[in-house]
Amino acid sequence: MSPGRLHALIDGVFAIAITLLVLDLPRPAGSDQLARDLLHNWPSYAAYAVSFATVGIVWIEHTGMMSAVRSVNRRFIERTLVLLFFVSVVPWPTALAADYARDGGAQARTAALLYAATLMLMGVAVTLGWRYLVSHDELVAEPVRTVLPAGARRSLLGTLAYVPALLLALVSPAASFGLAALIAVYFACSRTAVPGLMRDHAADSTG
Amino acid sequence: MSPGRLHALIDGVFAIAITLLVLDLPRPAGSDQLARDLLHNWPSYAAYAVSFATVGIVWIEHTGMMSAVRSVNRRFIERTLVLLFFVSVVPWPTALAADYARDGGAQARTAALLYAATLMLMGVAVTLGWRYLVSHDELVAEPVRTVLPAGARRSLLGTLAYVPALLLALVSPAASFGLAALIAVYFACSRTAVPGLMRDHAADSTG
Amino acid sequence: MSPGRLHALIDGVFAIAITLLVLDLPRPAGSDQLARDLLHNWPSYAAYAVSFATVGIVWIEHTGMMSAVRSVNRRFIERTLVLLFFVSVVPWPTALAADYARDGGAQARTAALLYAATLMLMGVAVTLGWRYLVSHDELVAEPVRTVLPAGARRSLLGTLAYVPALLLALVSPAASFGLAALIAVYFACSRTAVPGLMRDHAADSTG
Amino acid sequence: MSPGRLHALIDGVFAIAITLLVLDLPRPAGSDQLARDLLHNWPSYAAYAVSFATVGIVWIEHTGMMSAVRSVNRRFIERTLVLLFFVSVVPWPTALAADYARDGGAQARTAALLYAATLMLMGVAVTLGWRYLVSHDELVAEPVRTVLPAGARRSLLGTLAYVPALLLALVSPAASFGLAALIAVYFACSRTAVPGLMRDHAADSTG
Numbered sequence: 001m002s003p004g005r006l007h008a009l010i011d012g013v014f015a016i017a018i019t020l021l022v023l024d025l026p027r028p029a030g031s032d033q034l035a036r037d038l039l040h041n042w043p044s045y046a047a048y049a050v051s052f053a054t055v056g057i058v059w060i061e062h063t064g065m066m067s068a069v070r071s072v073n074r075r076f077i078e079r080t081l082v083l084l085f086f087v088s089v090v091p092w093p094t095a096l097a098a099d100y101a102r103d104g105g106a107q108a109r110t111a112a113l114l115y116a117a118t119l120m121l122m123g124v125a126v127t128l129g130w131r132y133l134v135s136h137d138e139l140v141a142e143p144v145r146t147v148l149p150a151g152a153r154r155s156l157l158g159t160l161a162y163v164p165a166l167l168l169a170l171v172s173p174a175a176s177f178g179l180a181a182l183i184a185v186y187f188a189c190s191r192t193a194v195p196g197l198m199r200d201h202a203a204d205s206t207g
Numbered sequence: 208m209s210p211g212r213l214h215a216l217i218d219g220v221f222a223i224a225i226t227l228l229v230l231d232l233p234r235p236a237g238s239d240q241l242a243r244d245l246l247h248n249w250p251s252y253a254a255y256a257v258s259f260a261t262v263g264i265v266w267i268e269h270t271g272m273m274s275a276v277r278s279v280n281r282r283f284i285e286r287t288l289v290l291l292f293f294v295s296v297v298p299w300p301t302a303l304a305a306d307y308a309r310d311g312g313a314q315a316r317t318a319a320l321l322y323a324a325t326l327m328l329m330g331v332a333v334t335l336g337w338r339y340l341v342s343h344d345e346l347v348a349e350p351v352r353t354v355l356p357a358g359a360r361r362s363l364l365g366t367l368a369y370v371p372a373l374l375l376a377l378v379s380p381a382a383s384f385g386l387a388a389l390i391a392v393y394f395a396c397s398r399t400a401v402p403g404l405m406r407d408h409a410a411d412s413t414g
Numbered sequence: 415m416s417p418g419r420l421h422a423l424i425d426g427v428f429a430i431a432i433t434l435l436v437l438d439l440p441r442p443a444g445s446d447q448l449a450r451d452l453l454h455n456w457p458s459y460a461a462y463a464v465s466f467a468t469v470g471i472v473w474i475e476h477t478g479m480m481s482a483v484r485s486v487n488r489r490f491i492e493r494t495l496v497l498l499f500f501v502s503v504v505p506w507p508t509a510l511a512a513d514y515a516r517d518g519g520a521q522a523r524t525a526a527l528l529y530a531a532t533l534m535l536m537g538v539a540v541t542l543g544w545r546y547l548v549s550h551d552e553l554v555a556e557p558v559r560t561v562l563p564a565g566a567r568r569s570l571l572g573t574l575a576y577v578p579a580l581l582l583a584l585v586s587p588a589a590s591f592g593l594a595a596l597i598a599v600y601f602a603c604s605r606t607a608v609p610g611l612m613r614d615h616a617a618d619s620t621g
Numbered sequence: 622m623s624p625g626r627l628h629a630l631i632d633g634v635f636a637i638a639i640t641l642l643v644l645d646l647p648r649p650a651g652s653d654q655l656a657r658d659l660l661h662n663w664p665s666y667a668a669y670a671v672s673f674a675t676v677g678i679v680w681i682e683h684t685g686m687m688s689a690v691r692s693v694n695r696r697f698i699e700r701t702l703v704l705l706f707f708v709s710v711v712p713w714p715t716a717l718a719a720d721y722a723r724d725g726g727a728q729a730r731t732a733a734l735l736y737a738a739t740l741m742l743m744g745v746a747v748t749l750g751w752r753y754l755v756s757h758d759e760l761v762a763e764p765v766r767t768v769l770p771a772g773a774r775r776s777l778l779g780t781l782a783y784v785p786a787l788l789l790a791l792v793s794p795a796a797s798f799g800l801a802a803l804i805a806v807y808f809a810c811s812r813t814a815v816p817g818l819m820r821d822h823a824a825d826s827t828g
Binding site: 216284285306 | 426437443445447452462470478480
Binding site for chain 4: 023
């Protein structure tokens with residue numbers, strides 16, 4: 001099956017997940033100190049920004065991977081649905097982590113743990129996608145096949161980066177959250193040969 | 208009319224329906240035992256997962272069917288809108304079934320009945336789509352026409368599997384729910400010649 | 415500009431508008447007579463069904479029109495955004511009309527008036543799209559240009575059908591609502607030469 | 622990388638953002654003067670209309686820009702995600718500005734400031750996209766490269782127009798809001814050579 005329809009489903013779920021985050025921004029009703037009340041909810045904006053950036057970066061990385069895929073089978077689609085499951089769930093731990101951030105105690109640690117775990121599970125799902133392609137490279141355009149292991153490693157690195165975020169959540173929710181933000185910044189700024197090689201290939205085959 | 212626009216509408220509705228499910232995950236406010244309160248709501252996560260998986264599998268099956276369709280007419284689009292109606296409605300019985308699951312009495316049975324009925328109606332709508340194609344095979348690429356009856360049978364089987372789920376709902380909501388989960392797992396794991404044959408055809412006509 | 419991006423925006427807004435309707439279905443919390451409480455809210459399901467069907471039919475009609483459009487300009491995109499505005503607003507009067515339906519008095523009439531007016535304004539926006547194409551037929555594929563006036567008339571007929579629905583809303587909200595349902599059924603079942611001619615043309619140019 | 626997937630993500634986020642606005646329209650429950658209560662909330666409709674129009678116009682302008690882009694790189698996608706961030710956030714200040722509009726005092730000024738700032742930040746993000754293309758014109762189809770500086774200027778003009786809207790928000794929220802509406806009307810009605818030149822180029826390369 002050609003991957004066009006799967007692209008559309010993926011783009012739809014990512015677009016909706018990042019846009020639904022807005023529903024959890026604070027809307028204090030009848031405030032008589034609106035500026036203060038809004039600033040007081042700063043964890044909501046931080047959580048919104050980190051979740052938006054992380055899901056956006058996962059989309060970039062996953063789109064890079066998918067640009068190499070020439071056909072998909074049922075098993076690959078099902079693995080992709082597992083990723084979409086964790087992407088679609090992101091607004092939920094984001095809202096919880098923001099709500100309990102200022103609490104600073106046990107409940108904030110629970111929420112931070114759930115948040116870091118959800119981001120990590122997105123990484124796990126992307127990594128499983130890469131590994132499936134490594135072992136089923138008939139789905140992938142020939143010139144890109146040699147790049148697959150490098151892509152799988154990069155994705156595994158991004159996933160493992162959330163292990164310290166999970167551990168930190170047990171001690172300091174704020175530090176766990178800060179690490180999640182750093183991971184997003186790192187991947188946003190990183191230069192990697194993987195998409196470059198894929199882009200070159202795409203240019204070869206379309207131009 | 209070529210089916211491209213219809214694909215886009217279908218993918219949009221499926222993507223939104225599975226992503227809107229997140230709005231009904233429990234968000235206990237001001238809890239002082241967040242982990243316990245979250246675990247207490249386990250039926251919500253189970254319902255979320257089963258609904259996500261079922262809608263995802265319906266998308267896979269329906270996309271397989273649509274991959275054979277070369278043109279669409281008004282009557283076929285209207286039948287597809289009936290499917291989209293039941294897909295878009297899924298978050299509603301999902302939330303109700305989760306809310307009343309622990310009640311275990313008459314209200315839980317009502318909610319479980321509504322849930323199983325909605326999943327079954329998705330199956331009915333997909334089956335009607337297959338049957339319309341069987342009787343209007345001018346809409347379908349020639350080499351795939353012989354596969355249509357097998358696709359219609361598979362879809363009918365998936366639909367009839369919800370009859371015991373409906374009956375079970377009258378006795379044990381949990382058992383009905385478990386059966387719905389099993390149907391999703393069965394279809395996720397099943398191997399069928401139908402999409403294979405369609406995929407082969409697609410490969411023939413594009414490669 | 416080629417119309418591909420505009421198609422994507424249109425399909426996205428229609429898909430979201432019909433799927434957001436689900437958020438307004440009744441979710442009685444802690445009911446001890448769930449079946450009765452759900453049935454009691456029958457106007458919500460009727461409103462959901464009529465709005466879904468009407469928006470779906472507007473999508474079919476508008477997609478038929480757009481299938482003739484070969485390029486779009488800024489003025490045409492702006493007219494399309496006016497249509498998308500009224501499509502995106504539909505869940506709002508739908509929820510109000512359902513909420514006040516059983517009231518039967520002045521508030522129900524206000525809500526029914528708002529509902530009929532919104533559906534009519536969708537029709538007005540579609541009709542303005544047709545009329546713009548009639549007077550700017552350089553945007554339309556040559557063989558379909560002669561069909562444009564027939565399309566504009568059909569769209570105007572659909573719009574004027576809501577005038578009695580508006581008047582009825584002032585007397586009997588239920589009757590107004592029933593007429594809106596009938597209009598949807600009529601357009602769903604109607605046979606028209608317009609999309610047929612367009613489909614033939616599409617077949618000519620792609621097959 | 623070819624820009625097709627990025628188009629899909631952009632169109633998805635814009636479509637969802639403008640459709641989610643409907644969730645904040647007033648739904649007075651159990652009103653016994655529905656017409657009066659609905660009219661009383663007129664700032665909500667004004668805010669809905671201005672936000673819808675502004676996001677719609679940003680979509681038109683941005684789609685015009687993207688029609689010139691032949692390939693995208695990681696840095697460009699990231700800049701586009703910044704735009705999508707501000708687009709997805711629009712329903713939030715829209716709801717706040719509408720809620721506090723009638724207050725007329727300090728809270729209304731805070732909300733109006735947030736609203737004007739969000740619209741301005743959309744403009745900033747679009748302008749940064751243009752400037753990135755000016756300095757990386759290898760991403761752009763050759764014949765359109767000369768038009769890029771004009772596009773960047775037009776986008777900068779649209780952004781700077783929100784500076785007086787920001788200042789006005791500190792004095793009169795209503796005036797600030799009126800200016801935002803005027804900016805939308807101006808851009809809706811304006812004739813610019815930029816999209817025209819791009820359209821001509823698109824016609825050249827496809828027709």
